[in-house]
Amino acid sequence: MSLVNKVVLITGAGRPNGIGAGIARCFANEGAKVLITDLEGAPLDATARAISDRVTGLVADAADQHSMARAAEHLLSLHGRIDVLVNNAGLGGLVLDFEEAGKTESVLAMTDAAWDAHLVSNLRTTFSSSAAVSPHIAQHGSIVNIASIAGLGPTPQLPAYGAAKAGVIHFTQTLAIELAPRRIRVNCICPGLLWTRAWEMLASRMKTRRPAFANMTERQIFEAIVAERTPLGGEQTPEDIGHLAVFYASEKARMITGQVIAVDGGRSVA
Numbered sequence: 001m002s003l004v005n006k007v008v009l010i011t012g013a014g015r016p017n018g019i020g021a022g023i024a025r026c027f028a029n030e031g032a033k034v035l036i037t038d039l040e041g042a043p044l045d046a047t048a049r050a051i052s053d054r055v056t057g058l059v060a061d062a063a064d065q066h067s068m069a070r071a072a073e074h075l076l077s078l079h080g081r082i083d084v085l086v087n088n089a090g091l092g093g094l095v096l097d098f099e100e101a102g103k104t105e106s107v108l109a110m111t112d113a114a115w116d117a118h119l120v121s122n123l124r125t126t127f128s129s130s131a132a133v134s135p136h137i138a139q140h141g142s143i144v145n146i147a148s149i150a151g152l153g154p155t156p157q158l159p160a161y162g163a164a165k166a167g168v169i170h171f172t173q174t175l176a177i178e179l180a181p182r183r184i185r186v187n188c189i190c191p192g193l194l195w196t197r198a199w200e201m202l203a204s205r206m207k208t209r210r211p212a213f214a215n216m217t218e219r220q221i222f223e224a225i226v227a228e229r230t231p232l233g234g235e236q237t238p239e240d241i242g243h244l245a246v247f248y249a250s251e252k253a254r255m256i257t258g259q260v261i262a263v264d265g266g267r268s269v270a
């Protein structure tokens with residue numbers, strides 16, 4: 001994909017089994033230099049070291065423009081340029097939205113604070129990081145936003161998360177138009193179901209809330225949900241997401257901007 005010496009910043013990539021780390025592995029395999037960021041330092045540095053010596057880590061809050069401006073300056077001081085921003089940070093599945101609200105299962109039972117927390121983690125992260133980093137992105141560079149299939153339609157269990165991810169899709173399209181004169185492309189990926197910490201936490205909550213899941217392990221719950229409705233018959237891997245991110249960022253996608261592709265084994269059309 002000709003990404004040798006391209007410089008890439010990926011947010012929320014601190015966990016070794018997370019989507020961000022998988023995206024970082026795919027870019028590093030194509031010869032890119034990568035900075036991964038997350039809220040905490042310990043797993044982040046270990047994750048970076050485990051991928052490649054072309055990957056480094058930096059603590060930064062993706063929902064804070066000042067913090068991300070410092071991350072951009074750090075990356076410029078290391079490599080002198082930035083070609084790609086991947087907005088991957090998010091807190092999907094850490095809580096069922098209703099449970100955080102502590103009330104009944106109604107969209108309208110959520111508190112303002114619970115609603116805002118989801119919007120900050122999953123939508124403002126994409127806005128703030130783009131606002132801080134995009135002025136430094138080189139011509140013919142690109143931004144890749146990680147939304148979710150939850151952003152493509154109603155999400156009764158996760159209304160605030162779904163609304164935030166729908167916002168990411170909409171923002172992708174708006175930003176694509178705004179940055180087109182600078183020849184910076186902006187595209188979006190909607191992952192389906194991946195066994196990362198987000199799903200480990202979500203399955204653990206489901207286990208206590210749904211009698212049908214009570215005697216299953218978290219992994220079995222996840223597998224049952226994947227089997228329920230995935231035409232291609234399996235979960236996705238972080239590399240499945242990373243391969244599309246690499247393609248979007250490459251010269252081969254030079255005429256693709258403002259687009260949204262689900263990597264979900266067909267779940268969103270089933």
Ligand SMILES: NC(=O)c1ccc[n+]([C@@H]2O[C@H](COP(=O)([O-])OP(=O)(O)OC[C@H]3O[C@@H](n4cnc5c(N)ncnc54)[C@H](O)[C@@H]3O)[C@@H](O)[C@H]2O)c1
Pocket residue numbers: 011012013014015017018019020037038039040060061062063088089090091092121122125146147148149190191192193194195196197198199
């Ligand atoms: N796992 C799935 O099935 C799935 C499906 C669809 C979409 N996604 C999306 O993929 C992305 C990655 O999720 P994952 O499954 O790898 O989960 P994960 O929890 O392993 O990774 C998300 C990371 O984002 C970080 N983060 C959250 N807020 C941040 C902030 N303000 N600044 C910096 N880092 C922040 C977290 O610390 C965490 O390390 C998320 O945007 C998530 O919503 C995941």
